[in-house]
Amino acid sequence: MIIEKGANNYTLAQLEEIERIEIDLLLEAIYRLYGYDFRKYAFPFVKRRISHRVYKEQLTSISALQEKVLRDSEALMRLLSDFSINVTEMFRDPSFFKSIRTKVIPIINDYPEIRIWHVGCASGEEVYSMAILLQEEGLYNKCRIFATDMNKEILEKAKQATFPLDVMQLYTKNYLEAGGKRSFSEYYKAVDDKVVFHSFLQKNVVFAQHDVVTDQSFNEFDIIICRNVFIYFNKDLQNQVHKLLYDSLSLSGFIGLGQREGVRFTSYGNCYKEFEPSEKLYQKIK
């Protein structure tokens, strides 16, 4: 519980109400001052992240955090990075990538140009995974991967294509499970206690800052990968972002969601067919 001072006279429900108001105010303030819109993020998530920040900043209340964030853009940046959960792996959920390789690729094989959008690409692991996959399928040269995230810092990190050595064993396993056709070591070079992925993988990748909450569609894509982004949004925002993705996806284009996500309960549920239900791969049908 963040609000503890003078809390003796309040019931738990009241405290929660106070907290809710504080959070709403904080998010509103951030939106109005900085333009970042977290107002429709999933409330429990926002609450946890804010609590975390309050604790880290050694503050006693969300209101105090609000004051700090409004007057100190450094504090805002810290809060923003709290909201940006950059958990990812190369070939995360290998079966997903295997499905892309074995089920989707044969369909888009003869497209003259393939545009792919990675929404919320974080540090780029999945982007490079996709690049490797396309490279091995011989499609990379006609592909263009747009990798976006709202967090500028993480994009910088993504551009480095540098990952710690300790996760590489897992990534190699994932690569193999995802049906990798070559030797994974062909794509990286160990440097120090890190590995650097070869720059040719970045050739057709465009990293850009883009916030699906506030920004608009910028192209039409054949594949949109938006994994574990919706889980941070409330229903309203999910629908709003689904509209954006729907508008950005070409007819019979594919959209890949996270393992725990789905289109069923969104307003665009009937616009997609389940292409590979177990992998949350959908195809736009209308």
Added chain:
Amino acid sequence: MKFKTKLYMSVGSLLLFIFIIAVVLLNMLEQTTVKMNEVVNDLNERIEMATVMKYETTRIGFELVFMVTNSEEMVHLKAKQDWEESQIKLYEAMESLEKKDTEERAQELLARFKTLYQNYQDIGQQALTAKRLNHKTEFSASFWADAEITRQRMLQIADLLSVLEEQKLKSELFRTKETYNLAVTMIYIYLAIALFIGVGFTFWIIRSMTNNLNKVTTVMKQATASNFEEMPRIELSAKGELGEITVAFNKMAEALEKHSLREKELKEDAKAQSWLNEKIAEIATIYPEVESVPELADLFITKLVPMAGASCGIFYLKEFVNGEYYFKKLSSYAVLNDSDTDIGYRFGESLIGQCALEKRLIILNDVPDHYLKIGSGMGESPAKNIIIIPVIFEDEVLAVIEIASFETYHPLQIKLFEAAVNNIGIKINSILSHVKLEKLLLESQTMTEELQAQSEELQLQQEELRTTNEKLEEQYEALKHKNEEIEKVRGALEEKAQQLEVSSQYKSEFLANMSHELRTPLNSLLILAKILSDNGDGNLTPKQEEYIRTIYSSGNDLLYLINDVLDLAKVESGTLDINTKEVELYEVLEFIDRQFSPLAEQKQIEFAIEMDPGLPANFETDDQRLQQILKNLLSNAFKFTETGSVTLKVQLMMQEMQVKENTRLQQMLAFSVIDTGIGIDEDQHEVIFNAFQQADGTTSREYGGTGLGLSISREIAHLLDGFIEVSSMKGKGSTFTLYLPYVQPGYKMRDQAAYEEAAISLYENHGDTNEDPIKQRTKSNLKNKKILIVDDDIRNVYALTVALEMYEMEIIVAENGREGLMVLEDNPDTDLILMDIMMPEMDGFEAMRQIRSLTKFKTIPIIALTAKAMRRSREECLEAGATDYISKPINVEQLLSLMQVWLYRKES
């Protein structure tokens, strides 16, 4: 009268008559027979008695004679007995006949017979009495005649009696015959009467029966011709079976009438039902496509109201608001003033609520005119009838429907409402539960998403924590390191302080005793001693000569000591100059050779200088100082070696060296002085470098020397950026090695970075210098890792070995899978295996499978070396247990990267 009774009566009366007749006749016959028997018996008896009377009468005559005439006692007695007997018999017969035949004539005769009998008895008695009185009495003829006459008359009467009785018998028989004839006549008469009565009865019965049956048949015939709806009845008052038939028929007719009526009704019902079903089916067609209750309500009410011929209707749905159920208007059909202002009705509130509460429909007929109006654009008119129907599913009211009409509701309409409402109840329920399910699914979806978000956050936090942890650990390590360093420094300081104390003590002593001026008297002393030892005068005893020599050599020692001390003092005060210049290695060694060869000869010790091939010809250093160190080391070697050899070995090698705090690898020249002398104990290794100390610290030292040589050498080596290492064991000789950095001539050491760069560029002949620091680090990651290469191609093995040994990895080799397994068994500490696939004896797949089957090698990284051409082999490799694979021909850089990935161990 009942038909049965009639039959019983007619047949029964006939039987009764016959029975009576039979009884009467039998009676008569029996009577006749009995009488006749009686009569015949009686008469027979009488005749017999008469006959007995005749017989006895006859007998008594003889017996009387016999009795009277026979005087012999015996015979007389016998005769008398017979006489008496006959008398009795006669009397008896007479008496019984008298009893039996009561007829007058017989009585008369009997009476006469009796009198005669009496007479005759008296005669006999007289005779008897006479005889008793006189045996010989003779009876007169008269007597006999008299007696005979009596007897004859008796006989006559008996005969008469007999004839009388016989006549009686005859007349009796005749009478019996007459009786029999009468009986027969009577039988005939009775039979005739019975027959007549029987026929009459029968006739009467049959007539009455056929008559009634005909009536029944006629009516029945009529009945078959009729349409079963109105059937004729049998009008018959008769009772009994026919009466019953009549009643049964009438009942049947009635039943048939009822049945046909019912059938008609049923037909109508079925028609109505089929209409109903059709309508219900029509309503049901709207269900499948509907997914929400409002939509359903709309469709339902707009369909139902016109279908039932009603005019307007409202659909109320039960909703839960503020803890209470309300029936809210959800949809309506043609309702005037249709506004949604009302919040609905609670249970029991208004007729809607009441209907819901009671769970049954409510019909209002003839409602007042102003109650409700149904209107169109042209006009409006009051509705007359309202029906309110609850929608019930599983005994729960889900909704209420109200429908108004101008007409009174026909039962069929009501039925339609009921059926339609029943169906919609099911549908509403299914939609509601579907909605509920959807909601639950949505909730569960939200929950899983939330869960995923939390899990990602957690992962992130874990990552953060790990980073923090690592940082902390690093800091802790650094701190520990610092502490250790401090500790070390502190120790060193302490040591230094002690040394300082000691050395300053020595120094003060020496400095006190050996000022520069000391050398002058010492020199004079030495010169004088030399002169004396020459013993020019020859007046010295050998003993004295010996003394003198001792003085001389001691003085010399002293002089060396003073020189050394001065050197040491210079080093320590930092005033010793180092003059770096290009030095010919050969020259240095030649100088050493010249210096020590004679000594070696003198001590009869082998002395050799060994030079590695590939040594540079020249390098940068201070040759004077280098010579000084070598001289020092070699002098020591010779000093402590009595037999064996002293060798100076020169090599160029990579060696770690301490530069400030850092250890780095450095190419260095190593000058090793190897002797076979007494050696030094391990714990003395450090001590010998201390000033004024030898390994043997006791006062009675066997070997001379100041003990300053090594100390000075070490200090000089440091000044030359090198160092001295010692390895030795007591009794096994010692090796002192001087390491000097190998600096190419003309190369100036400017600063540390340049130095490092130089060292690396020397070591690595290829690659761009930018990557070199990385390589340096790489090396430490891979260093000392034990790698097993399993490959049959010796060139491959060689190439790999060379490449990997550059990174100081320990390489072990096997030529095929089988050998690989054996080698692995011998080297369980192997860190990684490079496995070729195509090999003789046992190929890579099999080898990997076998390795994986051993528990201790379950996780050892195995890198398969696959030929690029074999596409299939990749999967096979992984199946066989390969951790990763790399295609041949092998790119060394790629291999090293990959090995780093798989050799990576998180530092614990």
